[in-house]
Amino acid sequence: MxxxxxxxxxxxxxxxxxxxxxxxxxxxxxxxxxxxxxxxxxxxxxxxxxxxxxxxxxxxxxxxxxxxxxxxxxxxxxxxxxxxxxxxxxxxxxxxxxxxxxxxxxxxxxxxxxxxxxxxxxxFGYTLIVNDEYEIESFDGLRDAYEDGDISGFGYQGAGSDSHLTTLLLRDEYGLEYDNAVPYDGGGPTQEAVISDEVGAGFATNTSAVSAEESGEASAVVNLMDIDLDGVFPGIDSITNYGDSLAWITEFxxxxxxxxxxxxxxxxxxxxxxxxxxxxxxxxxxxxxxxxxxxxxxxxxxxxxxxxxxxxxxENVDEAIGGFDEFQRMAEEADDD
CATH class of the missing domain: 3.40.190.150 (Bordetella uptake gene, domain 1)
Known part of the structure; x- marks a missing residue:
């Protein structure tokens, strides 16, 4: 089913x-x-x-x-x-x-x-949603799709935001080699971009991910929180299967x-x-x-x-990446790519 x-x-x-x-x-x-x-x-x-x-x-x-x-x-x-x-x-x-x-x-x-x-x-907190056209069901599958050039564009919720840092961490610490990261003003616009395939994947809170799935065009594929979402999204992959918890920056x-x-x-x-x-x-x-x-x-x-x-x-940012100056450096480097 x-x-x-x-x-x-x-x-x-x-x-x-x-x-x-x-x-x-x-x-x-x-x-x-x-x-x-x-x-x-x-x-x-x-x-x-x-x-x-x-x-x-x-x-x-x-x-x-x-x-x-x-x-x-x-x-x-x-x-x-x-x-x-x-x-x-x-x-x-x-x-x-x-x-x-x-x-x-x-x-x-x-x-x-x-x-x-x-x-x-x-x-609530963040998940990753993917356009259903790509038939991706896990974080590992999403990584492979970007690496192989089968999917393009990754949406996040605002330049300089928590999801911006998480986007960079997913690339640097979890191997998500997206070709282009695009900022949007919140979960609604990001969700619309994924549903329309303006970007192939992106952030959605677990709340807005429900309506993304109801659209019939996108699915919640990765849980970025520690909160269990299996009751809502059965079988959803967890980012903790691939590295340390991101709950400090993905739960709100x-x-x-x-x-x-x-x-x-x-x-x-x-x-x-x-x-x-x-x-x-x-x-x-x-x-x-x-x-x-x-x-x-x-x-x-x-x-x-x-x-x-x-x-x-x-304190959390210092421990994760070495401070906010490092976040600014990472963001500027990504812009130059």
């Missing part, structure tokens, strides 16, 4: 819901904006659109999702940092990858620790944060709405059907995921 038949539907959450309007800020007290720093259709966007109507129920008000993708989530994060601190706007960020991209971008105007914690709502939390100095009472109201959405029967059913990990963490638990995370990611 085709492995795709085992994949359950992610539901309409991945494709429906209104894109928020910047004009909703500062008006109706019952209207809030939920900023997603990635394009529509990716993992973070899919989680948010699953939670949105349920959070609205608890708040008894409207939430508009606004996608502000670009620069590996830094454009949306910078925008969120500058918004009003009245509780009318919040966003989702994805440490530790978010912390990595901030550090690699050498941003001086703001720091991840500046944001105020609200909650976290789930855990869905953390909701508010602009600096947003009052605790405003954040607590949002945190309770996220909790309601996480624990609601509809979300629990969605989790069981899709294999997505939904888990609520309160404000303190959310803060633990990103406050001080830059120091932690620096």
């Amino acid at each position: 085709d492995r795709r038949t085992f994949v359950k539907s992610a539901g309409a959450a991945s494709v429906v819901g209104m894109t928020g309007l910047a004009g909703c800020l500062g008006g109706d007290d019952d209207s809030r904006t939920w900023m997603i720093p990635w394009g529509e259709g990716g993992g973070t966007d899919t989680y948010a659109r699953q939670m949105q109507p349920l959070a609205e129920e608890e708040l008894d008000g409207s939430i508009e999702i606004e996608n502000r993708e670009g620069a590996g989530s830094m454009i949306g994060s910078e925008w969120l940092h500058g918004q009003e601190n009245d509780g009318s706007v919040f966003g989702t960020v994805n440490p530790a990858g978010w912390s990595f991209t901030w550090r690699a971008s050498e941003i001086d105007d703001w720091h991840p620790d500046d944001f105020e914690p609200i909650a976290y709502s789930g855990i 939390y869905q953390v909701q944060v508010a602009p600096p100095d947003t009052p605790e009472d405003e954040r607590q109201e949002l945190s309770e709405a996220i909790q309601y959405a996480c624990e609601h029967e509809e979300t629990q059913e969605w989790m069981e059907e899709t294999g997505n990990i939904v888990e609520y963490g309160d404000m303190d638990a959310a803060a633990e995921q990103y406050v001080g995370s830059v120091d932690a990611i620096e």
